[in-house]
Amino acid sequence: MKWNEVIQENNSGSVTRHTLEWGSLAEQILHRGGSPESVVDRLSELEIAVPSWGVCTGGTRFGRFPGPGEPRNVFEKLEDVQAIHALTGSTPRVSLHIPWDRIDRLPDLKYHADSLGLGFDAMNSNTFEDQQGQPVSYKFGSLSHTDKAVRDLAVQHNIEVIEVGKALGSRALSVWIADGSSYPGQSHFRRAFERALDSYRRIYAAIPDNWRMFIEHKPFEPAFYSTVVADWGISYLIACELGKKAACLVDLGHTPIGGNVEQTVAMLIQARKLAGFHFNDCKYADDDLTAGSINPYQLFLVFVELVLAAEESVPDFDPAYLIDQSHNVKDPLEDLIQTVGNLQSAYAKALLVDRKALSEYQEANDVLMAELTLQEAFQTDVRPLIAEARRRNGAALNPLVAFRASGYRALKARERPQSGKTSGTFQ
Numbered sequence: 538m539k540w541n542e543v544i545q546e547n548n549s550g551s552v553t554r555h556t557l558e559w560g561s562l563a564e565q566i567l568h569r570g571g572s573p574e575s576v577v578d579r580l581s582e583l584e585i586a587v588p589s590w591g592v593c594t595g596g597t598r599f600g601r602f603p604g605p606g607e608p609r610n611v612f613e614k615l616e617d618v619q620a621i622h623a624l625t626g627s628t629p630r631v632s633l634h635i636p637w638d639r640i641d642r643l644p645d646l647k648y649h650a651d652s653l654g655l656g657f658d659a660m661n662s663n664t665f666e667d668q669q670g671q672p673v674s675y676k677f678g679s680l681s682h683t684d685k686a687v688r689d690l691a692v693q694h695n696i697e698v699i700e701v702g703k704a705l706g707s708r709a710l711s712v713w714i715a716d717g718s719s720y721p722g723q724s725h726f727r728r729a730f731e732r733a734l735d736s737y738r739r740i741y742a743a744i745p746d747n748w749r750m751f752i753e754h755k756p757f758e759p760a761f762y763s764t765v766v767a768d769w770g771i772s773y774l775i776a777c778e779l780g781k782k783a784a785c786l787v788d789l790g791h792t793p794i795g796g797n798v799e800q801t802v803a804m805l806i807q808a809r810k811l812a813g814f815h816f817n818d819c820k821y822a823d824d825d826l827t828a829g830s831i832n833p834y835q836l837f838l839v840f841v842e843l844v845l846a847a848e849e850s851v852p853d854f855d856p857a858y859l860i861d862q863s864h865n866v867k868d869p870l871e872d873l874i875q876t877v878g879n880l881q882s883a884y885a886k887a888l889l890v891d892r893k894a895l896s897e898y899q900e901a902n903d904v905l906m907a908e909l910t911l912q913e914a915f916q917t918d919v920r921p922l923i924a925e926a927r928r929r930n931g932a933a934l935n936p937l938v939a940f941r942a943s944g945y946r947a948l949k950a951r952e953r954p955q956s957g958k959t960s961g962t963f964q
């Protein structure tokens with residue numbers, strides 16, 4: 538697919554309208570005392586990693602309904618990520634999952650990624666399901682298992698994932714463990730934690746100096762009573778015990794309903810332990826829906842914290858932006874393109890917040906005006922701003938329209954006959 542041609546052709550039909558809309562919004566921003574150029578520059582620099590599992594249809598525990606032309610291997614997954622990157626200009630890296638993306642020919646994969654202009658973001662390990670022929674089972678846990686042989690296997694797997702990442706030029710390992718208990722009494726909380734911590738230490742010892750280790754927490758599922766790394770307090774404790782290369786990953790679907798995720802983010806920034814994000818959205822639990830589809834205001838408030846931290850030059854503030862979604866009923870590529878737009882929207886709005894006014898209203902305890910300062914930014918229609926950032930990145934003014942016009946899905950449906958093999962979803 539010649540994306541340049543698709544984009545040029547698509548943009549030519551809407552550039553006149555875009556120029557008018559962007560000009561009008563830029564004037565509005567100037568009038569409010571903001572800098573449209575600085576906002577568009579920062580927006581165009583936003584980079585979001587696409588998970589390799591996200592370009593395939595996910596599923597629920599009730600079933601999976603794959604669509605035509607889905608990638609059948611990691612090479613084809615990279616082609617799909619390149620399509621998203623070409624159209625949005627904001628997804629230059631892919632986050633792999635081992636063993637789902639395990640291959641023997643790593644230099645071939647690196648070459649393939651280079652030729653597509655893609656890099657590799659955080660590597661993901663998997664100790665939440667048994668692989669064929671595995672000598673011991675993860676049924677009752679992995680890094681925290683009571684049996685040392687199981688813990689050894691899980692540690693070794695993570696070290697192997699680091700090695701794969703090193704060969705591909707990745708710079709981070711993301712560790713989420715499904716360990717926990719489904720019934721009271723099943724597990725000794727403190728002993729399970731100590732065993733997990735010991736395993737984390739052994740993995741951390743294999744982390745290269747220029748890498749980071751992301752600890753992801755989750756309150757429940759697949760265990761339904763407790764999980765070993767249940768919340769950001771526990772992941773913070775582990776990250777502190779491990780050292781400077783370890784930090785806490787926030788998955789937006791892993792906060793209990795009613796939890797204040799933007800405050801959690803602020804506290805992790807303050808503690809110099811925010812690793813980054815798994816973006817998604819949820820209504821009830823860990824639904825893995827399109828980021829910003831259910832609660833766009835919350836997503837905006839998270840980005841406000843990130844913009845404030847960047848502006849205040851908080852030390853060690855370098856969050857990784859990754860998507861972690863399960864695309865069950867939308868075309869996965871369309872869903873990911875939409876997701877990138879929603880993230881750009883939240884970021885653009887956060888960049889428009891009058892931070893000086895906000896700070897003054899906070900200091901003066903002017904509750905109403907502080908809140909309205911946020912809402913003025915949130916209620917701004919930033920679509921022309923996002924389109925302008927895309928245009929400057931050589932991407933599509935309207936990526937979803939361009940994707941549908943390209944015929945990419947129909948082309949891949951012909952090129953990729955499906956064998957029935959399915960790929961899993963992720964935490």
Ligand SMILES: [Mn+2]
Binds near residue numbers: 753
């Ligand atoms: Mn996640």
